[in-house]
Amino acid sequence: MRIPMIAGNWKMNTTVSEATELINEIGPGLEEVEGIEKVICPPFVSLCAAGDLVQESTIKLGAQNVFYEEKGAYTGEVSAPMLAELVEYVIIGHSERRQYFHETNEIVNKKVKAAKKAGLKPILCVGETLKEREAGQTKEVVTGQVKESLAGVEKLNGLVIAYEPVWAIGTGKAATGKQANETIGLIRSAISQLYGKDIAQKTRILYGGSVTPANVVEFMKEPEIDGALVGGASLKAIDFLSICTQTASLGK
Ligand code: PGA
Numbered sequence: 001m002r003i004p005m006i007a008g009n010w011k012m013n014t015t016v017s018e019a020t021e022l023i024n025e026i027g028p029g030l031e032e033v034e035g036i037e038k039v040i041c042p043p044f045v046s047l048c049a050a051g052d053l054v055q056e057s058t059i060k061l062g063a064q065n066v067f068y069e070e071k072g073a074y075t076g077e078v079s080a081p082m083l084a085e086l087v088e089y090v091i092i093g094h095s096e097r098r099q100y101f102h103e104t105n106e107i108v109n110k111k112v113k114a115a116k117k118a119g120l121k122p123i124l125c126v127g128e129t130l131k132e133r134e135a136g137q138t139k140e141v142v143t144g145q146v147k148e149s150l151a152g153v154e155k156l157n158g159l160v161i162a163y164e165p166v167w168a169i170g171t172g173k174a175a176t177g178k179q180a181n182e183t184i185g186l187i188r189s190a191i192s193q194l195y196g197k198d199i200a201q202k203t204r205i206l207y208g209g210s211v212t213p214a215n216v217v218e219f220m221k222e223p224e225i226d227g228a229l230v231g232g233a234s235l236k237a238i239d240f241l242s243i244c245t246q247t248a249s250l251g252k
Pocket of ligand 1: 009164168169170171172208209210211229230231232233
């Protein structure tokens with residue numbers, strides 16, 4: 001019912017020529033992987049070149065951020081209508097944006113609405129810090145982020161959620177499959193409360209945080225986990241291919 005998704009978040013890595021090289025490296029192998037959705041999210045400046053390269057392929061593109069105004073005097077920002085000509089997905093509310101660029105749930109909510117208005121599918125990121133987990137606040141934090149980020153959003157229409165515990169991102173300390181499954185179950189319940197059971201069952205919820213070829217199966221075997229948002233390992237062609245191939249071979 002839910003097609004697994006593997007999305008590569010390249011973050012602030014790769015120049016245009018490096019991005020081109022990486023896509024050329026992963027392209028042929030990825031083309032052979034069937035039954036899952038394969039998404040790459042290069043930096044803004046590489047999206048045009050990436051679009052040309054994946055045009056004839058099954059690889060989809062995402063952006064890593066978006067501004068919530070449509071156009072105007074917002075120097076340096078990129079709007080949803082601009083992205084809509086280039087990508088299908090957009091990552092919104094990544095913990096690095098929340099941490100370094102002070103994005104609140106309110107800002108994330110505006111971005112989600114702007115993205116949806118332009119026809120983009122948000123990959124909405126939520127996740128607790130280590131301090132919050134240790135204080136037993138995981139459920140409260142994560143469901144609060146979901147509810148506030150989706151306030152006033154009537155329909156999800158293909159919106160994807162990524163559960164990324166902040167303590168697991170880029171640290172090499174991934175959550176366990178069980179931990180991720182449990183929290184993703186809580187997120188699905190929150191979606192069910194907001195949009196009904198049917199929509200909750202249809203909505204894909206990914207895990208993110210130190211996913212590698214060595215642990216992807218542990219996550220993908222869990223019933224609530226519908227895919228992965230992959231950072232570091234998405235920059236190594238061989239690793240990203242392996243993560244996609246292993247996910248597809250589970251035949252979820
Ligand atoms: P990581 O990043 O795989 O390098 O931990 C994941 C993410 O931030 O999306």
